[in-house]
Amino acid sequence: MNCIKIILLLCISSCFGQQTVISSVDAGGATTSVNNVRLVYSIGENTNREVSNGFHISEGFISARFKITLNPVVFLQGPLVNPETADLMNDALRVNNYIPTTSPYADNATVNASVFSVTGNNAIVDWVWVELRAENDTTKIIASQSAFVQRDGDVVGLDGISSLLLNAPPGNHYVVIKHRNHLGVMSSNPIALSRDTTTVVNFTDSSFSTFGANAQIQFPSTTTALWAGNVNGDTVIQYSGTNPDVPSILAEVLNDSGNFLNFPTYVINGYNVHDVNMDGKTQYTGTEPDSPLILQNVLAHPGNFLNFSTYQIQEQLPEN
Ligand SMILES: [Ca+2]
Ligand SMILES: [Ca+2]
Ligand SMILES: [Ca+2]
Structure with a gap:
């Protein structure tokens, strides 16, 4: 039945050329993904749905929002000093209930304190700040947000578990990680990022190339970490x-x-x-x-x- 109505509408459209048909065919729609682009469409719906990922088509309006999925891995030098467990950052701030539920960074993101109840490798160490920068301009920030770093270095979303989802189009972007009392770091090359593939960007691997020289402290192992000690807010x-x-x-x-x-x-x-x-x-x-x-x-x-x-x-x- 729906198909007949849709075909009828298409016939009307093609017979009379371009025109606006103010008619509700039926409530319907579907989702499809092609490479990194996700298309959500509805036909004849007299509603204004907001879809956070991919395309949204409704009532003659076409809007597109893109996201990319990212799993940076980073160590902070501070909590790696005298680690309780080898290769894991200490999580004393979490253990003592000191980590604030409001981010110390510009977006003032807030979370429920329950994200700090996870223990072990994936326990939260602290808030970090993540930026994506333009391929053709390394000072141009195209997306940025607060995130968490776990004891094993995974930088995750505000649920403390999921990969990061950033509002940026799929493509090649520089990745920057900052921390409130460590020196920030940026990938030396733009990295291909997409929505459907979670890209791991491992700043803890000394073979990973970072912008500048000695951007991180190199440990005797092949591990690198952000330099600790910038307590006065400069660079x-x-x-x-x-x-x-x-x-x-x-x-x-x-x-x-x-x-x-x-x-x-x-x-x-x-x-x-x-x-x-x-x-x-x-x-x-x-x-x-x-x-x-x-x-x-x-x-x-x-x-x-x-x-x-x-x-x-x-x-x-x-x-x-
Ligand atoms: Ca101290
Ligand atoms: Ca982890
Ligand atoms: Ca300083």
Whole structure:
């Protein structure tokens, strides 16, 4: 019956050339996928359906939204210091219920606290920020959003499990991962991304090529991780000098409202950008201080030939 009505409509259309037929044939429609393009269509429906993925055709309007599926893998150096389990980042922030349900990044994404109940390899370590950049302009951000990184490095969506779904057309894009107190990183090449195939982009593999030089810290194994220690919100890690990070930790500790006696050994518990190793404690000096890792990174950096404590580890992104 529906087919007859549709054929009738097509006949009318073809007989009279282009015209608008204000007529509801029937409620119907279907979905089809060709390569990366998903087409959702309805015929004669007098409703305005919103479809989040692929094409949507309704009442003469044609709109297209594209998404791509992505599984970045990244390690943060901080929670890899003294790992409780080899090759897994520590998840002390999660264990102590310190990870906020609102993202610390620009989109202020929110989640239900239940995403932090998962333990083991897929437990959430922290929020990260993911960007896709244009193939022909590495400073042009075409999509960006908050995400989570798991203990094993998987960067996942806001349910803490699924691959990332980003609002971007299928194609070749640069992938950027940023973290609130680590230096960000970008793939050195645009990567072919699509909706139907989840593309793994493994920043933890030292053979994976990143933009710039020494964009990540190289471990004795073939593992790489984002440099830890950028606690003052700029684009460098510096121990001492013009824009050092370590005094920022000291100031944070001394100015804490609970530090009545201004001890430099005072420990601030909680989610804090100055907590370099992300153990849930911010300490300048003492039993578990956060500042030595910054000095260690600066001195160990392959570009710091003369071992200057004033050396700046520059974030390797095109805009810096
Ligand atoms: Ca995982
Ligand atoms: Ca800094
Ligand atoms: Ca700490």
